[in-house]
Amino acid sequence: MKKEEFIQFVAKNIKYHLPSEFKDFKIEVGKHMGLVISEKKSPNTIKIYLDESYEKFMENKNIFPVMETVANNITQGWHTVGKIRDEKRQAIEFVNNYAEVKKHLQFVLRDPDFTEIPMNQIKTELGSYVALYEINMDKNDAEHISIPITDKLTKRWGITADQLYQDTIKVQAAWNQPLLADLLEMGAYLNGGTRPDNLLSADKIDDTGLYVLTNYKLYNGAAMIVHDEMAQKIGNLLQMDYYILPSTVHELLVYPDNGVISITQLQAELFSKVRSGQVRFLFGSTAKMGAGTNVQDRLIALHHLDVPWKPSDIEQQEGRILRQGNQNEKVQIFRYVTEGTFDSYMWQLLENKQKFVGQIMTSKSPVRSCEDVDEAVLSFAEIKALATGNPYIKEKMELDIEVAKLKVLKANHNANRYRLENQIVHDYPLKISNEKVRIQQLQEDLKCYQSYQMKNQDRFEMIIENVTFDDKELAGKAIRTAAKKENRLGESVEIGTYQGFTMFVSYNHISNSYNLKLQNQRSYLIELGENGLGNIIRINNALDNIPKHIARAKQNLQTYESQLEDAKIEVMKEFPKEADLKEKTDRLSELNALLNMDQSNHEIVAEEQIEEQETEEVTNKTQRNEVVPKFGTR
Incomplete structure (x- = not known):
């Protein structure tokens, strides 16, 4: 089918x-x-x-x-x-029946600096935060569903924003009571302990610690600060000003401004919550979140929101997440650059600094000087080019990088040539000469050893301290005894002869052992042991290995002669990218002239305008950084 x-x-x-x-x-x-x-x-x-x-x-x-x-x-x-x-x-x-909807109203606290607030959603401003209105559609404690309340819904219901606020306050108070608790007690409760006391029912709070504002369900508890006179009530209990620190949508941290708790202690509390996963987002400067910020346990992404001034700042920032103890196998790092701004220039400046630091620290480049980049100043032409998105400035920056790379390559090439020239004139001739002398001396030692063996094939004879020994074991022990009798200053002392070689003994302080040196045209070192016969075997092995030393020396001589010929060929080669470097350098000179980058005569009025603008920007930046709201009774 x-x-x-x-x-x-x-x-x-x-x-x-x-x-x-x-x-x-x-x-x-x-x-x-x-x-x-x-x-x-x-x-x-x-x-x-x-x-x-x-x-x-x-x-x-x-x-x-x-x-x-x-x-x-x-x-x-x-x-x-x-x-x-x-x-x-x-x-x-x-949803169309407001009488039913208002039984399910709730606040959700948001920070507009970090969360996009929909234009049509009803909201109430609270200091630096915004309280949004939602319909809580929860079926159970494990399933949280909500519907945002927009201006279209309020019009359908025929209510005002103030009425919505009042109804939400009533529902929140009846549905879930606010809870203010000691931070440490709350932590113990979350780990299986007993529920902490609600300090909102107290007359006053004598202790000056850290507190958590949430609700009994521990869900959407940050919105409790929206309740009528909640901020004033907390101030009355603490009898001092305090800070509200954002944690999550489920709770806020209350920090009394009493001068007792240090910033270090406050940081420690915050970092602990980050490590445990209670705080999922952390914002801060390199100075505040650099060395000593150990929050890497659960970090998954790092965002560079600005361009730092020093390469070490990048290392410090990324060191917060690229760190032993991070539970994630892979992490993400984001950098943001805005076209037509100073970002590209700052990143280029940072790159140049890192290159020079790397050259000094690793000695991989012959460069030994660098301009004082800490005092680098943009000309007005550069500022205008960056601000207007001039394509020539982009080409100039790319050429700056390419020319710098080519110059480093050429410097390496020249340094290699100088090294080869020195090796051709001095190093290789000296090594070749030394190896030839070494081969000649080894051959004479071998001839002496072989001639002695041919004359005395069946008898053993060793002279130690003017005593002739014909027994190998006794001779070996006599060498050890003679070595121990000599001083321990490390000096080499003559004790006798063997097979045409003079014998010297010395003490090695490092290995705490005695050494024997056989000397003729060259020296052969043997470490003495306790066994007399073993010492004689070591001495004979050292003499028997002379042919191997000759073979190794001949191989070295052949290698040095080959390297000398190769060096003579390499030293004649020119820099392979010389034409490319000249072309890019000429184009860079044209761009500098075109952009008028070398002009240094500017009007004083223009300088004053720049200074005024910078002062205004610093003032505005300082105001924008004041994001932590402060509440209190004073």
């Missing part, structure tokens, strides 16, 4: 498998080879696709279980669509 035939068969016979409630339903084949089920008295329509059902039928060739499955899908689908439509109709009826 083909798929089309299967679908037609199901559409014709499916009613025999459906409940009786579907006897008057219309069932037909849709455009995409599925079933379309509808009812004349209902606007509901559902579609059932039969791809999977056809595959099951083709597997076992049994149509009955397939038809039962399709019938179950139709029944469940129809009832689900009906339920959704009924709930939607009920929700519309509910």
